Amino acid sequence: MQLIKNAKILWNNQLVLRDILIDQGIIQKISDHLESNAATTFDAKGAFLSTGLVDVHVHFREPGFEYKETINSGSKAAARGGFTTVIAMPNLNPVPDNEEKITNQIARNKQNGVIHIEQYGAISNNLTSTQVTNIKGMSAAGAKAFTNDGKGVQTANTMLQAMVAAASVNKPLAAHLEDDTLVHDGVMNEGEASIKLALPGITGLAESSQLARDLVLAKATGVHYHVAHISTKESVELVRIAKHEGVHVTAEVSPHHLLLSEEDINSDNAMFKMNPPLRTQRDREAVIAGLLDGTIDMVATDHAPHGKEEKQKSFRDAPFGITGIETSFQLLYTYLVKNGVMTLETLLERMVTAPVSAFQLQAPTSVEEGARADLALFDLENNYEIDTESFESMGKNSPFIGWEVYGKTLATWVDGEIVYKDNVK
Numbered sequence: 001m002q003l004i005k006n007a008k009i010l011w012n013n014q015l016v017l018r019d020i021l022i023d024q025g026i027i028q029k030i031s032d033h034l035e036s037n038a039a040t041t042f043d044a045k046g047a048f049l050s051t052g053l054v055d056v057h058v059h060f061r062e063p064g065f066e067y068k069e070t071i072n073s074g075s076k077a078a079a080r081g082g083f084t085t086v087i088a089m090p091n092l093n094p095v096p097d098n099e100e101k102i103t104n105q106i107a108r109n110k111q112n113g114v115i116h117i118e119q120y121g122a123i124s125n126n127l128t129s130t131q132v133t134n135i136k137g138m139s140a141a142g143a144k145a146f147t148n149d150g151k152g153v154q155t156a157n158t159m160l161q162a163m164v165a166a167a168s169v170n171k172p173l174a175a176h177l178e179d180d181t182l183v184h185d186g187v188m189n190e191g192e193a194s195i196k197l198a199l200p201g202i203t204g205l206a207e208s209s210q211l212a213r214d215l216v217l218a219k220a221t222g223v224h225y226h227v228a229h230i231s232t233k234e235s236v237e238l239v240r241i242a243k244h245e246g247v248h249v250t251a252e253v254s255p256h257h258l259l260l261s262e263e264d265i266n267s268d269n270a271m272f273k274m275n276p277p278l279r280t281q282r283d284r285e286a287v288i289a290g291l292l293d294g295t296i297d298m299v300a301t302d303h304a305p306h307g308k309e310e311k312q313k314s315f316r317d318a319p320f321g322i323t324g325i326e327t328s329f330q331l332l333y334t335y336l337v338k339n340g341v342m343t344l345e346t347l348l349e350r351m352v353t354a355p356v357s358a359f360q361l362q363a364p365t366s367v368e369e370g371a372r373a374d375l376a377l378f379d380l381e382n383n384y385e386i387d388t389e390s391f392e393s394m395g396k397n398s399p400f401i402g403w404e405v406y407g408k409t410l411a412t413w414v415d416g417e418i419v420y421k422d423n424v425k
């Protein structure tokens with residue numbers, strides 16, 4: 001039994017001070033004042049107690065790439081970011097692309113993770129765009145959703161077959177949108193920065209043209225189609241129209257596409273290399289507007305850790321991807337909520353309620369009696385500097401090094417157990 005004293009919780013859009021009694025993984029009681037001799041007490045000292053955050057897009061790299069991240073280190077990083085439920089991507093080795101492999105992956109996630117980890121199954125064998133996997137079988141084995149993230153599905157026929165199968169099991173199909181014929185070995189957005197740095201660019205049309213194809217197919221099949229890491233104005237407009245047309249489409253945006261643009265890339269620094277690339281200021285404004293008006297349903301980090309040496313290479317040679325799970329709430333709280341762009345309620349809706357409802361997750365969506373005690377305690381009063389050396393993640397590849405943020409995670413609970421505690425607390 002645990003008693004969290006003096007926590008601020010969101011109640012009717014107000015922050016109110018409460019004590020919270022947890023037993024058997026469940027919030028048993030919330031009141032102005034609670035005492036218990038049987039419980040261990042945790043003094044929240046007026047910090048903000050939120051429902052644990054949910055991230056539908058993380059790369060934990062195990063098996064196959066344990067030098068970048070493991071399920072254990074990735075899930076500890078998630079806990080340090082305030083996340084208690086995530087969905088892990090299938091670009092692993094082996095790729096979970098059949099019933100046996102997905103079953104093994106789910107068992108491994110459970111064994112090695114310190115938070116709740118759901119798993120995506122692959123759309124096609126080994127993430128190539130040819131043979132569609134046994135989506136029905138993998139769904140029955142526990143796959144939460146399907147994607148080939150890391151690679152776009154190049155052929156309409158593969159996408160159509162996968163959508164029909166995903167629709168039949170009522171599971172989301174998430175798309176990494178990238179038409180390979182438009183990429184031309186590009187490494188950053190095709191625009192001012194690529195010209196300035198004389199590096200090959202990637203047109204935004206590689207994303208939006210494949211999205212247009214998929215929305216037509218999604219409408220025809222009735223599948224729940226989910227857009228991973230949306231990055232361009234054209235894509236936001238397409239999703240807005242499709243929602244209006246009744247297509248069952250949801251979309252996520254990453255913190256870096258909300259906060260950075262190609263203008264932030266001043267040198268050949270691969271910490272700014274990710275897929276999709278940082279776009280223009282106009283695109284950044286469009287994804288913020290989309291997140292505010294609900295065209296974009298949720299934030300997802302696309303936490304993509306890589307080895308230190310790999311990311312010290314030049315823009316041309318380094319792998320795509322940045323870490324994100326230990327800085328996302330903090331960055332968005334500081335640069336969107338504190339700056340008055342959105343409310344804390346809206347941010348939490350986009351980081352908890354929307355992903356839980358879209359992906360039909362079992363995670364709680366509010367701090368209330370009877371809810372599972374998946375919780376995160378954030379310090380909204382004091383700021384600190386982002387320092388990747390203090391990350392739990394093995395990936396230190398962040399473009400936000402040195403940024404000042406509020407919202408440090410003080411503690412995280414999963415099923416009522418503390419899985420992360422800040423060492424100064």
Ligand SMILES: NC(=O)N[C@@H](CC(=O)O)C(=O)O
Nearest residue numbers: 059149150274275304320321
């Ligand atoms: N986002 C990235 O730049 N990289 C991801 C793959 C992906 O999300 O497309 C990775 O696995 O490293």
Ligand SMILES: [Zn+2]
Nearest residue numbers: 149150176228
């Ligand atoms: Zn991707």
Ligand SMILES: [Zn+2]
Nearest residue numbers: 089149150302
């Ligand atoms: Zn990804």
